[in-house]
Amino acid sequence: xxxxxxxxxxELYRDFILDHYxxxxxxxxxxxxDASYEALNPLCGDxxxxxxxxxxxxxxxxxxKGRGCAISQASASLLTEQIKGKSLAEINKVGKDDVLANVGxxxxxxxxxxALLGLKVLKSALALKYVxxxxx
Amino acid sequence: MSAIVKPQTHGLxxxxxxxxxxxxxxxxxxxxxxxxxFLDSAASxxxxxxxxxxxxxxxxxxxxxxxxxxYHISELATEAYEEARASVARFIGTPCAxxxxxxxxxxxxxxxxxxxxxxxxxxxxxxxxxxEMEHHSNLVPWxxxxxxxxxxxxxxxxxxxxxxxLRNLDALLDGAKLFAFTAVSNTLGTINPVSDLAAxxxxxxxxxxxxxxxxxxxxxxxxxxxxxxxxAFSGHKMLGPTGIGILWGRKALLDAMPPFLTGGGMIGVxxxxxxxxxxxxxxxxxxxxxxxxxxxxxxAVRYLEAVGMExxxxxxxxxxxxxxxxxxxxxxxKLYGPPMSDRTGVISMTVGDIHAHDLASILDSExxxxxxxxxxxxxxxxxxxxxxxxxxSFYLYNTPEEVDALVSAIEKAKRIxxxx
Numbered sequence: 001x002x003x004x005x006x007x008x009x010x011e012l013y014r015d016f017i018l019d020h021y022x023x024x025x026x027x028x029x030x031x032x033x034d035a036s037y038e039a040l041n042p043l044c045g046d047x048x049x050x051x052x053x054x055x056x057x058x059x060x061x062x063x064x065k066g067r068g069c070a071i072s073q074a075s076a077s078l079l080t081e082q083i084k085g086k087s088l089a090e091i092n093k094v095g096k097d098d099v100l101a102n103v104g105x106x107x108x109x110x111x112x113x114x115a116l117l118g119l120k121v122l123k124s125a126l127a128l129k130y131v132x133x134x135x136x
Numbered sequence: 137m138s139a140i141v142k143p144q145t146h147g148l149x150x151x152x153x154x155x156x157x158x159x160x161x162x163x164x165x166x167x168x169x170x171x172x173x174f175l176d177s178a179a180s181x182x183x184x185x186x187x188x189x190x191x192x193x194x195x196x197x198x199x200x201x202x203x204x205x206x207y208h209i210s211e212l213a214t215e216a217y218e219e220a221r222a223s224v225a226r227f228i229g230t231p232c233a234x235x236x237x238x239x240x241x242x243x244x245x246x247x248x249x250x251x252x253x254x255x256x257x258x259x260x261x262x263x264x265x266x267x268e269m270e271h272h273s274n275l276v277p278w279x280x281x282x283x284x285x286x287x288x289x290x291x292x293x294x295x296x297x298x299x300x301x302l303r304n305l306d307a308l309l310d311g312a313k314l315f316a317f318t319a320v321s322n323t324l325g326t327i328n329p330v331s332d333l334a335a336x337x338x339x340x341x342x343x344x345x346x347x348x349x350x351x352x353x354x355x356x357x358x359x360x361x362x363x364x365x366x367x368a369f370s371g372h373k374m375l376g377p378t379g380i381g382i383l384w385g386r387k388a389l390l391d392a393m394p395p396f397l398t399g400g401g402m403i404g405v406x407x408x409x410x411x412x413x414x415x416x417x418x419x420x421x422x423x424x425x426x427x428x429x430x431x432x433x434x435x436a437v438r439y440l441e442a443v444g445m446e447x448x449x450x451x452x453x454x455x456x457x458x459x460x461x462x463x464x465x466x467x468x469x470k471l472y473g474p475p476m477s478d479r480t481g482v483i484s485m486t487v488g489d490i491h492a493h494d495l496a497s498i499l500d501s502e503x504x505x506x507x508x509x510x511x512x513x514x515x516x517x518x519x520x521x522x523x524x525x526x527x528x529s530f531y532l533y534n535t536p537e538e539v540d541a542l543v544s545a546i547e548k549a550k551r552i553x554x555x556x
Contacts, residue, residue, distance in 0.1 A: 009497070013553065045509060068493075068523065069491035070490075071494070108497075
């Protein structure tokens with residue numbers, strides 16, 4: 001018998017989400033990054049750090065290190081794939097909707113913070129870099 | 137299905153629990169179209185209709201400010217408020233109702249002690265002894281006190297199976313002004329030997345402060361038998377409303393303490409430049425208090441007394457034992473904390489590599505409510521080496537069938553995460 005009640009959760013935790021959770025892309029840290037930031041979701045303890053290499057206004061490398069739920073970690077992993085090789089101008093346009101499109105589902109309000117933690121870290125790293133070096 | 141034979145019901149019979157459940161309207165709710173299985177009472181319990189109606193009755197029939205009006209309904213409200221204090225005093229075994237201060241919650245009670253007693257008595261170089269299993273509410277106020285006074289924080293370590301390691305307690309207590317510890321761990325369910333710890337603090341010349349949030353709702357507590365100097369607990373975890381809690385303290389200590397919050401209701405004589413303060417307990421209850429909540433808390437206490445705290449405790453242990461037995465049979469489930477002999481009905485777990493938040497989301501889709509995260513217990517979680525756990529906690533209205541619902545929701549989570 002099909003378990004209809006479970007469709008919602010099956011949709012949330014599709015294979016590619018579990019794959020990015022268990023095998024995160026661009027995992028690790030970068031020695032001497034050009035931009036870096038770490039943030040914590042104090043409610044659940046999810047943690048993500050991102051390091052970036054930036055050359056001529058282009059993110060040439062990005063790595064992330066974190067711990068947390070499948071949604072936060074997969075979302076960060078997908079985000080790093082999306083922005084690697086992109087210009088800062090392009091990255092500036094990446095927002096909440098893009099991240100949610102990456103994850104590919106409607107997320108309940110309670111889990112939205114998880115899905116958006118990676119984006120918050122990325123934007124914070126770049127914002128700090130701008131403050132330090134407005135010409136980047 | 138499992139071949140486990142359910143242990144014989146202890147404490148409460150099936151019929152008792154059916155009657156109890158009928159008193160809790162929220163248990164008829166159907167989140168996501170599923171039967172509500174509420175396994176998060178350690179965070180906050182649900183409320184019986186008797187509590188809800190007592191507060192409703194107060195607002196409908198005799199709401200007025202207390203200790204001020206000379207008119208009839210104000211007298212009724214004052215009487216109900218002071219009767220609530222007397223009910224709580226009886227419930228925790230103190231003959232002196234004035235020793236029970238109404239506060240917002242245990243956190244406020246602990247802060248009251250830290251600010252009022254702490255800032256009067258703790259000096260640079262004194263030691264403040266805590267344990268590694270404290271809830272943030274019994275940790276942060278002491279961190280702040282230590283920072284302000286230059287006192288030193290010391291910690292009783294926790295063993296790998298979640299008990300206090302008391303081997304060096306006397307050395308830790310040497311030179312200590314106060315020892316603050318929890319009666320029951322909110323994360324691991326560990327029951328600590330309160331009377332023994334309080335006696336050892338006293339022998340070392342330190343006062344003892346007990347976080348009783350997880351104890352008072354679920355086991356008989358007698359403050360004279362515990363022998364501690366202060367205990368704090370919250371009403372909302374013991375069938376009562378939010379916004380009210382109790383700080384119990386020894387009268388002699390309370391009498392010597394300066395006010396914490398100041399303003400109306402806590403004064404003796406007020407002149408423009410100075411005032412005298414009221415006696416205990418009014419000295420520590422500045423401003424209009426939570427009157428309806430006190431009335432609700434008194435109804436909660438009556439409810440718990442009518443069922444019987446020893447029976448509630450036994451029933452919770454029975455549920456916890458049944459749950460642990462079933463959970464341990466699920467491959468990939470890991471349980472944290474001490475064996476059943478030293479614990480209450482709080483079960484912290486992880487399932488394979490499923491993060492606690494994902495697990496809780498999937499359980500929620502089945503109507504099963506558990507807490508996920510660090511349970512306001514970050515240092516302990518670091519020590520256990522897990523980022524987060526899912527915590528199921530049981531109370532008098534839960535049933536073995538709800539444990540079964542938890543188990544089958546965990547099986548579903550495992551299927552979704554493709555864990556064997």
